[in-house]
Amino acid sequence: MSLLRKLLAEGLGTLGLLCVVIGSGIMAERLAGGNVAIALLANTLATVGGLYVLIEVFGPISGAHFNPAVSLVMAWRGELARSAVLPYILVQLLGAMLGAWLAHAMFELPLLQLSSKLRGGMGQWIAEMVATAGLLLVILRAPAGRASALVAAYIGAAYWFTASTSFANPAAAFGRMFSDSFAGIAPASAPGFIAAQLLGAGLGWGLSHCLTPEATPGH
Template sequence: MRSYVSEFVGTALLLAIVAGSGFMGESLGAGNAAVALLGNSIATGAGLYALIVLLGPVSGAHFNPVVTLMFWKLGHLNLKKMLGYWACQFTGAIVGIWLTHLMFSLPIIQESTKVRTGLGIWASEFISTLVLLAVIHIGDKEAKDKVPMLVALTVTAGYWFTSSTFFANPSVALARSLTNTFVGIAPSDVLGFVIAEVLAALVMIGISPSSKQKS
């Protein structure tokens, strides 16, 4: 149960950090998108590092369905736990968005109008997810104690070198469709992101050696 709570709370806090810092950055930056993105990326990287360090020993600090899928394939958890993690990640992500709206006195229920679609964006999400999963997979094998830093820095950099701003997470994509703030994505564009992310996960799984599933 502690691991499920960890995934729920961690994903909720991650989304609150992403959405809250995006809203704050846009507000304080007086509409300057570069300033908003800078604040958004730094806060996300810093928050993600803290969450992984604190919650990693409890649940693995996945906070991401495709990360959980990869670790299931590698035998780190069984099917039941994978499905439980998915439920916690998706619900936690939505709660995190709602908490942000509450903190900033915004309407709790929203729908984004920000268009994020097209071949370049989809390719960006595919590459983003592949990079993230590769960093986690290689780091888990070769530099386990440095994984929190590696993931945090990869995500921070990803905000700037990808056209999609490095969602790389289906639960994040879905939850961000429920906020019409700086980090939002139009609901109609979510499917393209999720397909690209899942395809990248399948590629990573296909090239990763499998191990016996834990029961």
């Protein structure tokens, strides 16, 4: 598979993911009548379904990372060429921003926005570290052919058991900065989230490594 096709798949997949997350958040907020729990539930269900489909569609082409933290870990493990890491991350960030703009266009909102939704504090950062560590652990330990369902189910659960509603993805944090909507995050809050996500990714990889049996000498 050529690198160009992989990059196109990563860009489209990340665009689709952010469009689902932000678009469903806008729709949920409009229809929930001020009930934040109902809005979050609707946002969760749409994200779970969209993420499953996107991984199934683009996974055979690019691995369906849609997430710089995942790409970095896969490169560290030798499952992604190190020369491809920067291009992967760049198209993921671009796709995330375009996904936010596409969601705005569909709902006839101003395309260019910056979120004013502050998200921060130790609890939020710990939540993002936990969410991302769990995501990487699920990805790395998932049985063959079952990653799409397990990842989607995990993210759906993590929307509710983490204080941050589980971004678990630096590209998602980046893209959500450009939407002053239900799913947005203020630019001032994004660096803390991204740092926690990268730490969490390293933790998830470390836990997976500890759970992997050592190869028997001579085998």
